[in-house]
Amino acid sequence: MTRLLLVEDDSTLARALAITLRTRSYVVTVARDGGSALRDASSSRPDVIVLDLGLPDMDGVDVIRSLRTWTQTPIIVLSARDGQRDKVAALDAGADDYVAKPFGIEELLARLRAASRRAAPREDEPVVSAGDLVIDLAAARVRRAGLDVRLTPTEWHVLEVLVRRRGTLVARADLLREVWGPAYERQTNYLRVYLAQLRAKLEADPSRPTHLVTESGLGYRFEP
Amino acid sequence: MTRLLLVEDDSTLARALAITLRTRSYVVTVARDGGSALRDASSSRPDVIVLDLGLPDMDGVDVIRSLRTWTQTPIIVLSARDGQRDKVAALDAGADDYVAKPFGIEELLARLRAASRRAAPREDEPVVSAGDLVIDLAAARVRRAGLDVRLTPTEWHVLEVLVRRRGTLVARADLLREVWGPAYERQTNYLRVYLAQLRAKLEADPSRPTHLVTESGLGYRFEP
């Protein structure tokens, strides 16, 4: 499951690409201009960014430069301009790859695989500690009082989403969508079950949680 | 000072490229066919490889695959063939980038800069020990309680991937992709077989592993 941010102002192309990418099990977010691209990148922390250089509000190369001030996430540039100068400028600004339009979808997919294959192990997903809990997002490991805690895949997934947005409220529907998919946005009973299991494994007093907090009627929050 | 291996059978083009690259302060070695490319790569340990796919003695994609069995050195492919299939095959075999001929020299230089910018910093501690195990990643050798353990190529490859990311979870699909290639991401039975074999050779009690740990539903982890 790779989270992908697609920055493309042509909504027809954006939709077509998003559909194809999703069938290849990418989790796709779409941004339509440079400003929202920068915002989305910092809030949703994608694993890879696909960026069209021709944007309505700002120069694509400047978008790359801004991103590179704080993240190493692979950036693959799409462009209708096939000029040498654009390629060199984009690559030197920090892009990882450059694909000229028109391109084949298989080529884009192959370049995506190549990009994420060599992606540096993420350092911008640090180790989060809270009380006697230590949660290492990169290593997918949880310790409580120094001892490894065994989580099931779904338990881990739920915890991961909450910890990634630690301190902020995660709406029930958001959580369900990220873990189980858009079709499960109303299965709130899943959350009750899994939050209970996580509390049993992680909280000192599961009936009075201090880290996995319920916001009644809204959602859940991880409290560092 | 970057050491660069140029694999190109057209001697006119090879000479022209070598001259240009040297003026940009690359240290260039030239190989004229796949066989010498593989030899040179292992003897001179270049920092980056530029590879023409059209070689007299063997298929360029096979050259990539051979290189990728033992090194992560960035590979940039040059090719006169601009076909989708060639690109996808080369990238999936492990190439980092693909430049179609004719290309501008500035583009190639920019892609070289991009490739070495994101190159992983060299491993400084290639010998990993865990309990009575000693694993030498550079020498491809494993000892248990001082005695050499004999591993098959695939067993070693699996162990290598796990040990490189020691302590962190390696997802099933990641492991399959790195060892067998992207087409095998769902062949989870391979993992079951090879993990069992590795445990039989490396673990004190293979049915209760302490180093090669299963994370049910997620993947495997090497525990130092």
Added chain:
DNA sequence: CCGGGCCGTCAAGGTTCCGTCAAGAAAACC
């Protein structure tokens, strides 16, 4: 005071996943 959401808890199917074994196919070796 009582009913309806909402949440936490529990346990029982049913499904998926893992370890194990074995045997045939392919590759490497001599």
Added chain:
DNA sequence: GGTTTTCTTGACGGAACCTTGACGGCCCGG
């Protein structure tokens, strides 16, 4: 060319996991 090693594939029991439904407590408004 024959032998040995290695890889691939299938099957199966058991374990781990997900889903689902039911029940009770709590809070709030009627």
